[in-house]
Amino acid sequence: MNFDTTIIKRGRNDFSREIILPKKMDIKLSEFLGIHYGDGCLRCDSKKSDYCFTYSGDSRFDTKYMARIDQLFKELFGIYLKHEIFANCYTLRGRSKTIFNFLSIFLQCPIGPKKDLRLPLSILSKNSHLAAFLRGLFDTDGCVTLQKDKGYNYILIKYSMKSYVFAQDIHEGLKKFNISSYICRGNVHQVVIRKNSSVKNFFKYIEPKNERKLKKYKTLKKNMG
The missing domain is CATH 3.10.28.10 (Homing endonucleases)
Known part of the structure; x- marks a missing residue:
């Protein structure tokens, strides 16, 4: 474009x-x-x-x-x-x-x-552009956290946004990199990546650059063995 x-x-x-x-x-x-x-x-x-x-x-x-x-x-x-x-x-x-x-x-x-963000069409023309957009969005508005569920630990990647439609856009965009996610609705909607293979694909294809979040991911991964 x-x-x-x-x-x-x-x-x-x-x-x-x-x-x-x-x-x-x-x-x-x-x-x-x-x-x-x-x-x-x-x-x-x-x-x-x-x-x-x-x-x-x-x-x-x-x-x-x-x-x-x-x-x-x-x-x-x-x-x-x-x-x-x-x-x-x-x-x-x-x-x-x-x-x-x-x-x-x-x-x-x-x-x-x-209020009414949408994934720009210009971003969708190339996967490299989409990955870069998702990287910038995660580095600023995303997080890495640990979830404990029934004796198991899961590393979660989350995007947070006020627009449910934008959350749907991000959810669909992640699919292009074989990254599965789900949406938690609320006053602030969250796009959550939980599946281990999807978390790995996220760091492989999206390649975050925020050192604080990268360090947290590596620490959680190391502690989980």
Whole structure:
């Protein structure tokens, strides 16, 4: 999928900055989109010409991963984000009408609350793009945990989201990598991977990059023998 970036309305302050815009969907942009759907946010105050995008993490655990997000952003858009740390909150913040419009128009990132997310069709065109999207989404909004059930221990991988339709999209997307899952409905819906072979396939094909979550998986796996 190619992007006609000539239709993007650019902010007047952006002309003096070394901003670039991706020309097509690729693996890096797919992973970034997963990150944005997980922990990203678009906010706009057009009266003040303030077009803001943020990415949030935990300052106690996510320093390396936040640096990864910032570097990925630089490779895609040509600029670094501002790092803000307050208590346990680590925020990456950027302002650019040009990038804001690109995220909103071409990547279909919602402005404000992310209520009605769907898996973008541009991600479904290639399994490599889908895997990268699922990686970014897991690295930001997923978790690895241990479940004890009737004397047995299971490593669970979970995605959490407010939209049930989006949960269904993720459930179906995982099937393309022979990863079985089920959905737990609630105020926050969870896509849960429990089957041992599916957990292995998840780490084989999705290849998470968040070191904190990778370390937890390896520790749980080691403790289970």
